[in-house]
Amino acid sequence: xxxxxxxxxxxxxxxxxxxxxxxxxxxxxxxxxxxxxxxxxxxxxxxxxxxxxxxxxxxxxxxxxxxxxxxxxxxxxxxxxxxxxxxxxxxxxxxxxxxxxxxxxxxxxxxxxxxxxxxxxxxxxxxxxxxxxxxxxxxxxxxxxxxxxxxxxxxxxxxxxxxxxxxxxxxxxxxxxxxxxxxxxxxxxxxxxxxxxxxxxxxxxxxxxxxxxxxxxxxxxxxxxxxxxxxxxxxxxxxxxxxxxxxxxxxxxxxxxxxxxxxxxxxxxxxxxxxxxxxxxxxxxxxxxxxxxxxxx
Numbered sequence: 001x002x003x004x005x006x007x008x009x010x011x012x013x014x015x016x017x018x019x020x021x022x023x024x025x026x027x028x029x030x031x032x033x034x035x036x037x038x039x040x041x042x043x044x045x046x047x048x049x050x051x052x053x054x055x056x057x058x059x060x061x062x063x064x065x066x067x068x069x070x071x072x073x074x075x076x077x078x079x080x081x082x083x084x085x086x087x088x089x090x091x092x093x094x095x096x097x098x099x100x101x102x103x104x105x106x107x108x109x110x111x112x113x114x115x116x117x118x119x120x121x122x123x124x125x126x127x128x129x130x131x132x133x134x135x136x137x138x139x140x141x142x143x144x145x146x147x148x149x150x151x152x153x154x155x156x157x158x159x160x161x162x163x164x165x166x167x168x169x170x171x172x173x174x175x176x177x178x179x180x181x182x183x184x185x186x187x188x189x190x191x192x193x194x195x196x197x198x199x200x201x202x203x204x205x206x207x208x209x210x211x212x213x214x215x216x217x218x219x220x221x222x223x224x225x226x227x228x229x230x231x232x233x234x235x236x237x238x239x240x241x242x243x244x245x246x247x248x249x250x251x252x253x254x255x256x257x258x259x260x261x262x263x264x265x266x267x268x269x270x271x272x273x274x275x276x277x278x279x280x281x282x283x284x285x286x287x288x289x290x291x292x293x294x295x296x297x
Contacts, residue, residue, distance in 0.1 A: 037064040041287040049173045053180065053260040057192070060184040069181050072283040082280035083168045083178070087133065089126070089160040092153040093249070095134075095142050097201070098172050100255040105197035107150040108211060108239070114220040122155040123227040132270040133162040135179070141172040141252055143179055144264045150200055154242045164274050172252050178284045179262040182276045187267035195258040201247055208240045 040059060044052050059065050072081035111119055121128040129152070134145030142149055143166070152159050166175060184190050198207065213236060224235045264270040276282055 037062065037068045038287050040065065041068055041283075045174070045177060045284065045287070048254060048256075049176050050256040050260045052177055053190070053192070053256070056177075056180060056184070057190040060190040061188055066185060066188070068287055069185050069282055072281045073279070077286070078280060080280070080285045081282060083166050083170075083175075083277055085164050085166045085274060085278045088139075088163055088165050090134075090136060090139055090163045090165065091158065091160050092127075092149055093157045093245075094139065095136060095149060095161075096140055096249055096252055097146055097149075098137075098141050098143060098176060098252045098255050099146055099258050099261045100201065100251050101195045101199040101258050102146050102150050102201055103195035103197045103258070104200045104203055104208075104211065106147040106195070107200045108154055108208075109215060110151050111155045111239070112212060112215040112220050113217045114223055119155065119220060119223045120226070122152050122159055123223065125156060125159045127152040127156075127159045127161045129161055132265050133164050135264055135270060135274060136163040136165045137172050137175045138167055139165055141175075143172070143175055144262055144270065146258075146261070150246065153246050154200075154239050157242055157245055164270065166274070166277065173254050174284075176260075176262060178277055178282055179264065179273065181282045181284060182273045183262055183264060183266070185276065185282065186272060189267070191263045191266035192259055193261070193263055193266075200243060201251065203243070205240050205244060208243050209236045212236045212239050 037059075044056055047055065072078070110116060111122065114120075116130070118128045118130075127148075129145070129148040132145075134149060135143040136145075137143050145161075149161060152161055168175070170178075180190065213232060216232060216235065221232065221235070229235050229238065262273075264273040
């Protein structure tokens with residue numbers, strides 16, 4: 001018997017054994033009968049994050065793919081996909097972006113107009129970033145909330161921000177993939193967004209100085225004055241220095257553009273997305289483990 005035929009027979013025998021296992025456990029269903037979505041997820045999770053997003057968005061709404069993704073608690077090992085998290089406040093200076101571009105308009109406009117009335121909290125050191133906390137990983141990486149983080153950093157690098165801080169041994173790019181999968185399960189789609197305006201992580205200091213002077217409103221300037229800044233020049237110097245410090249902090253290895261980043265609050269509350277991840281509902285670690293083997297992961 002040729003080697004190729006022998007391998008084919010072995011694979012067929014393994015598949016039949018897996019199906020018998022599922023039948024004995026009452027786990028065989030329409031999703032288990034089709035190995036294609038399982039193999040697709042296995043292949044995707046090995047890709048760089050940018051390539052992952054480009055390919056995943058084309059299959060994220062497929063019902064069979066959705067069925068596999070949601071089986072983290074029904075795959076024979078309900079604990080292998082759990083990633084714990086804690087609600088905590090983290091200094092913005094301790095956090096590093098997992099994307100390589102942050103829009104200057106989205107980052108600086110709020111602290112120059114105080115549109116949401118949050119500037120005072122930034123300058124006082126305990127930042128109010130709205131109803132959804134930032135999503136972070138191991139107290140070091142930003143998973144979602146980059147523009148809120150950059151607003152606070154540009155105003156006051158010593159300030160803290162409320163975070164849902166995931167904790168684990170995976171790399172930050174793997175966490176981005178898992179969060180994307182959780183979003184797709186909840187939203188039945190993969191919402192994405194692009195950065196607006198100049199990249200704050202690359203902009204030169206003179207551009208920041210000019211931007212501050214051009215966009216500062218009287219309302220916001222009064223808040224800056226109350227924090228001890230006597231004139232617009234002082235605010236220009238302060239924000240420009242903070243942006244420089246932000247740039248020196250760098251980004252995570254492999255950080256993609258914003259277009260590849262998860263948007264946890266695009267269709268539901270951030271807490272719902274992260275609760276699925278923390279609860280191990282997303283079958284990422286060993287997709288296909290419900291077949292009784294190790295899923296080939």
